[in-house]
Amino acid sequence: MTVRPREKLSEGDDDPVEAMLKKSGCLELHYKVQECIATTKDWRKCQTEVSDFRSCIEKHKNINTRNKS
16 A cells, blocks of 8 residues: 555645655655555554654754754
8 A cells, every 4th residue: 555645735735744744854754654554554563664754853853953043
């Protein structure tokens, strides 16, 4: 099973969460988490994917925090 991006909400409007994840560079990891959960039906079996996604988000947050200082 492959998880695909959501359809656009309306002409020119992206899903705000998807847009944020794309900007952070973590969108593909987000899809991997979704795909694992859809396949296994148990998020606990997807800890590698969740950990990779969490690390990506933390890295992005740390970069933004430094740039705002």
